Amino acid sequence: LLLMLFLTSLSFGVFASESKEKRRAPRLRTNETVRDVDVKRSPSKPIAQVEDINDCLYITFQRSFEDVDITIQDKDGNEVVNEQQTLIYEGRVVAIPQADGYPYSIEIISSTVEIRGEIVLE
Numbered sequence: 619l620l621l622m623l624f625l626t627s628l629s630f631g632v633f634a635s636e637s638k639e640k641r642r643a644p645r646l647r648t649n650e651t652v653r654d655v656d657v658k659r660s661p662s663k664p665i666a667q668v669e670d671i672n673d674c675l676y677i678t679f680q681r682s683f684e685d686v687d688i689t690i691q692d693k694d695g696n697e698v699v700n701e702q703q704t705l706i707y708e709g710r711v712v713a714i715p716q717a718d719g720y721p722y723s724i725e726i727i728s729s730t731v732e733i734r735g736e737i738v739l740e
Contacts, residue, residue, distance in 0.1 A: 642739040642740055643669075643670065643739070643740060644668040644669065644670045644675060644717075644720070644737050644738065644739055644740075645668065645737070645738055645739075645740045646664070646665065646666055646667075646668045646677075646724070646735055646736075646737050647735050647736055647737075647738065648665055648724070648733050648734065648735030649733070649734055649735060650665070650731065650732070650733045651731070651732040651733075663680055663681055664680050664681075665679065665680060665681055665726070665733060665735075666678060666679045666680055666681075667680060668737055670717055670739075673715075673716055673717055673718065674713055674714065674715050674716070674717055675713070675714040675717035675722070675737070676711055676712075676713050676714075677690075677711065677712045677713075677714075677724075677737075678709065678710070678711050679706050679707070679708060679709070679710045679711075679712075680708060681706070681708060682705075682706060682707045682708050683705075683706045683726065683728055683730075683731060684705055684706075684728065685703050685704075685705070685728055685729070686703075686704060686705075686706055686726050686727060686728040686731075687701070687702050687703065687704075687725070687726070687727045687728070688700070688701045688704060688706070688712070688724075688725070688726055689724070689725045689727075690712070690714065690722055690723070690724050690725075690737075691722065691723045692719025692720075692722055693719045693720060693721055693722070694719065696719070698714050698719070698722070699712055699714065706726070720737065720738060720739050721736045721737060721738045721739075722736060722737040723735070723736050724736065724737060
């Protein structure tokens with residue numbers, strides 16, 4: 619019984635001593651240029667939400683675009699996503715496995731909009 623109490627108290631000490639490291643979250647920062655003045659846009663709606671879950675970066679688009687070129691590069695300039703003339707719809711998810719190439723650069727280009735930005739850890 620005494621041995622069990624000792625082991626139990628020892629395990630509580632180990633759990634209590636674990637550091638509660640605050641994990642930095644990814645954030646998307648963009649600059650948007652609208653090429654056509656007739657395009658209706660919602661000024662406060664973000665382009666996408668980014669999450670890093672288990673070392674995989676998930677980009678969930680919050681707006682829709684037609685016939686766009688999407689290019690995402692890691693910090694070394696390697697293309698991790700390159701889609702040409704594709705459809706981005708609200709809720710579409712692009713996943714980048716083993717996301718350790720921060721900051722990522724992102725370009726979304728079509729005939730009506732040009733969006734350039736970066737995904738950074740904050």
